[in-house]
Amino acid sequence: MNKPYQKPAQDEPVWWFVISAGDILVTDDKQIPHGYLSELPMPDLREYKTVFIGELRERHCYLVIADFGDTNFSAVGDFISVRELITKDDDALFAMAARAKQVADFLATHRFCGRCGARMQAVDWELAMHCHSCQHRCYPRISPCIIVAIRRNNQILLARGKRHPEGLYSVLAGFAEAGEALEQTLAREVMEEAGVNIKNPRYVGSQSWPFPNSLMVGFVADWAGGEVRIDPFELEEGGWFDINKLPRIPGEGTIAHKLIMRVKAEIDQERNSES
Ligand SMILES: [Zn+2]
Structure with a gap:
């Protein structure tokens, strides 16, 4: 090892x-x-x-x-x-x-113990810091964060974050809170940020996002009701976009891009099977 x-x-x-x-x-x-x-x-x-x-x-x-x-x-x-x-x-x-x-x-x-304040030592056989005074051990912190593309017929819900570059729209995202299952995080974040209900969440993939320590857990979900009300504290603006008339979106290689493309693929596939 x-x-x-x-x-x-x-x-x-x-x-x-x-x-x-x-x-x-x-x-x-x-x-x-x-x-x-x-x-x-x-x-x-x-x-x-x-x-x-x-x-x-x-x-x-x-x-x-x-x-x-x-x-x-x-x-x-x-x-x-x-x-x-x-x-x-x-x-x-x-x-x-x-x-x-x-x-x-x-x-x-993690140079000092968060419990007793003593200097911590690196563990030599696993990536961890250990306090020999009180036996407290710490591992690299990973913060789970849901990211979700919401679909309504041939449209996708996109929003512009306050820190996004001008003209860039993305899908919704938010951190899991202590005690939550990701399904609950999804429902809460989407309601808080956009005021809509969702159903049928399907897991697509995940991506480590080291800014500073998120694990983005990506889903696609369907709109289940509610008019879009963008939370003005977190977002600049947002709404439904036709999947074939998208604004500027995050670049290839990001989980956000992958989720948007997944929605497009679903819509394209349904259109093809109808025709
Ligand atoms: Zn300690």
């Missing part, structure tokens, strides 16, 4: 996920640094915390935690937002970058 603080072998080409203040190091051609350490212009990594975080395309992946404003990696490339790694054809790479960002954030925010 691989342990979190094992070191890469000298003769092993690996993926290096270097995180600084939540951003990730990429080479000049926007790739994650990959290969033998001796062939990359990296600083001396003994000065840095490195964590084994998994495998990508049969190569080991290591997180390297760099300082805020660290310039020692400038010969390799630049730090960019992990968002820029979302593409339509490499879910696995984005997922590993999402993991690297979240593990770095976890280690940075």
Whole structure:
């Protein structure tokens, strides 16, 4: 079994996920640094915390935690937002970058025990922080968040969030609250944000969303009643859009895009079977 603080072998080409203040190091051609350490212009990594975080395309992946404003990696490339790694054809790479960002954030925010205040120690056989004073143990926090595309005949409900770029519309989303099943989160969030009832929710897929630690759980559901009333505290505007006359929507590679395309596929399929 691989342990979190094992070191890469000298003769092993690996993926290096270097995180600084939540951003990730990429080479000049926007790739994650990959290969033998001796062939990359990296600083001396003994000065840095490195964590084994998994495998990508049969190569080991290591997180390297760099300082805020660290310039020692400038010969390799630049730090960019992990968002820029979302593409339509490499879910696995984005997922590993999402993991690297979240593990770095976890280690940075769990240096002291939340129960008794003592310094915490990294567990050597699993990714966790442990307090030897009171035995409190913490794991990386993951926050489940539903995201749902709501369909009414040939239309889809889209809304513009207050932080969305101008003209960009997306599906509804919201965090699960303590004690809720996701079915309850779906019904509550959709009612709160848009004032409508839904039925027949169907699970489509999920995506780790490391801003900072969401797990987006994606559904398609059918409208079951109610006029759209957009919550002005969370959303700018929203309403029903013809599936063939969509506004600007989130890019390929996002779960939001996948859900919108799923609704379109359902509608297209029904039209084809009718004709
Ligand atoms: Zn403690």
